[in-house]
Structure formats: structure tokens, C-alpha cells
Amino acid sequence: YGFDKPPLERYWLMLKRFARFDLGDSYFRHQSVWSLVVQKMPVSISIGLWTFFLTYLISVPLGIAKAVRNGSPFDVATSLVVLVGYAIPGFVLGVLLLVLFGGGSFWQLFPLRGLTSDNFAQLSLVGKVLDYLWHIALPITASVVGSFAVVTMLTKNAFLDQIRR
Template identity: 35%
Template sequence: MKYYILKRILIIIPTFIGITFITYLMIRLAPGDYTSLRAGVEGELKAGALSKEIFEQEKKLYGLDKPIIVGYAEWFYKTVKLDFGTSRKDGRKVISHIADALPITLALNILSIIIVYIISIPLGIYSSIKKDTVQDRIISLTLFLLYSLPSFWVALLLLKYLSGGDYLNLFPLGGLYSDWFDQLNLFQKAMDILWHLILPVVTLTYGGFAFLSRYTRATMLDVINQQYIITARAKGLSEQKVLFVHAFRNSLIPLLTLMATMLPGLLGGSVIVESIFSIPGMGMLAFESILSRDIPIIMAITSISAFLTLIGIFLADIMYAIADPRIRLEAKQ
């Protein structure tokens, strides 16, 4: 088992380097960087002839005058020490921006994943039991219709009809806290945050129901047709025990790996959701940083998102190896 874990760790390192290097390369080669924008603005304020001089000063200040390999190596060395530099927009340490935004995004995404699993797995099991019946087709049609709806469109509809528009006023228009948040006690603060998170969580979760429930249905149907399930039924075990003790337990193995694959999609979707609902998380920070060409924050968000995704995949592999002895045997061989 330890060799299997070591192998997975060794895969993480070059993958992380590759992701961050490609991101750094794309940012450096992209037109219209931060120094060009700032030099243009200051050049207009001072004099047109000074614009080039300001541009060169800004490039030297942020290390953009160095070759790409050298610049990336310096960035990677600092990142290993958790030194992401300072924001070019406001001069704050990037790590302070991340410390404010990351817990919000993690809470939003973890809550979304939990809700997706709680709803999708029972739906998948029920669909496998009712295979090819009217109930199965209604569930499939409904979930695929939800899956086809764009998240930004659903978010705007929720804001229009449920958040202080011309219709219902059930939820806040945006943000994470109410104006009177400081006056609330601890329980009321928790309820206030949950109240603000309901619509963003709905927007993040509805699309995942179809994918996970259909996957659960497929794995359950595959397990139900195995010989040991037929044997369990022949021994006279109740259908409930056959399904939930034998079939469902064995179908959980593939579902473990999906937890890691859902995280990148949710992190990507949170950029749109957080921007629409004005939630000060990693998604909104990434969106604002891209608009302002704030390279240190963009690189920090990319590296942290890549690291979290790789760690999620690593943990899924470990759980898979623990649940399936065949993986441990192959790793040992």
C-alpha cells in the first residue's frame, strides 16, 4: 500500500508543475498585461513620451522583463514557501486575499457536493430498482432537463423571481451577510449565512443530479446482475438486504472516485455563481483579477485550485485502494 501511495504522490508533483507552468506561459504571452494598462493610464496623465519609460519600470518591478523560464522558476520557488507576492491592484498580500476568499468557496462547494450526493444516490438506486418503468423515465427526463439548463441563466432567473424583484422577495439579492450581521448572535449569524447561500448552492447543485444519479443507476444495475447477488437472492435474503447490504456497498467503490472529479467542475462553476450573487469567494476574486490582469492573484488561484483538485484525486485513489483489495494487490505486484 505504501508503494501505491508513494507512486500517486510522485504523479502529483509533475502534474502540478505542468498545470502552473502552462498557466504562467499563457499569462505571459497574452496581450494587454497589467503593466501596459497602468503605463498607458499614467502616461496619459503625465506625458505621452513618459509612457514607455513607465512601462519599462513596471515590467522590471514585476519581473516581466525576465525570460519566461526564469520568471516561472522564481515564482515557483516563492510559491513553495507560500509567498504569492502582492496584488498589483491594491498592494495587499495575495495570501491575505486567498485567506479571505478560500474558506467561503470551500464551504460553498463542500455543501454543494454533500447535497448532490444525498439527493442523487437515492434517486439512482430508486431508478435502478424501477428500471425502464414510468418512474424511471420521469426521473431521467427531469434530471436531464435540469442538466441542460445553463447555470448563469438559472442564477439570473432565481434572482429575478425569488430575490426582491417584481415577484417574490424570499432571498437576498447577493452577498454573504446582511447589513445587520454584526448585531446577531452566533446562531443567527449561521442562519443568515445559510439564507444567503441557498440560491448559490441551488445553482451549483442542480446540474450534478443527473450525472451522479445516472452513474449510481448504472453501477447498481451492473452489480445487481452479478452472480453473488443472484446467489444472495436464492438463499432467501430479503430484497432490502440484497440491495442495500450487498449491492449498494459494492457499487460505492466507483462513486468514491467521482467525488474528486466533481470538485474541479464546482470550482469552475463558482466563478460564474459567485460573480452573479456577489459572493466574495475565490470565483469572484478570480473574475476580478482576470479583468485587472492581476497576475500574482491569478497564479495563486490557479495553483491552489490545481493543488486541491490533485489532492482530491489522490484521496479518491487511496479510498478506492482501501475499498478494493484488487488495487492493493496490483500496486504490490
């Protein structure tokens, strides 16, 4: 790793390794870090796609409804929810969801680890899909909340702008 070299030279060596996608080896797993990243990539892509789909499925209709009912009690109440969703960072919400619903201190409604249950192979197709969704529900929820707030307000403001023209 060049620990015997000056800092600028070490930095240059690190940049050269990164350019070759050489992220080094994992100390704990005894594998290359790049292979571990590639191994987990499908899960990250899946969560990202679910987040994108659910964010727009919820936010666009809500933003339109807020624009149509601008200034009404519905608009004020949903603005409060959107503001809270915007103010809470995703990582904080993720920890809160784990503590509340993942068996931290209160309810054990969702699993804390893994992508599937132990009996996944014996489940029907519908059971497998539901089991998978059950395992990724908390990460998706934590990810959707911040995006949901931004997209809802952007949709509302865009529709209000078009209505006023």
C-alpha cells in the same frame, strides 16, 4: 515581477514564487493575494461541504429509485431532469439563478452579496442559521445541480449492475 526578463525566465520566477505560496499583491485591495484567499477559504469550504452533503442526500435515493423503477415513466421523467442538470454548466446556472431570483430582472428573493444580513447580530441562533443558509442558497444550488446529475446516474447504473447479477 521581472517584466524586463525573457519569457522563460519570468515563467521560472513565477513558478518559484508559487512554490513559496507568494501569489503577489492585490492591485485593488493592497494586500497579499494569499491572505485574501485564506480569508475567503471558510466560505468556500462551507459551500463545498453543503454541496457534497445535499448532492448525496438527493442523488443516492433518487438513483436507487430510478434503478428499481427502470424504464418506468418515473425513470424517464427523472432522466430528463438529470440530463438537463448535466447539460447546464454550473456557471451558466449560477448566472440564471442570480438573474431570476437575485434581483437581476425578476424576483428579489435572495441577496446578491454578503454572507449575512445587516441585522445578523440581533438574530437568534436559529435566525442566524436561516440567514446564513438564505445567503448561500443560490451558490449551493448552482453547485449541486451538476454533481447531482452525475451521482444520480452513477448510483442508478451501479444498482442496475448489481440487480442484473
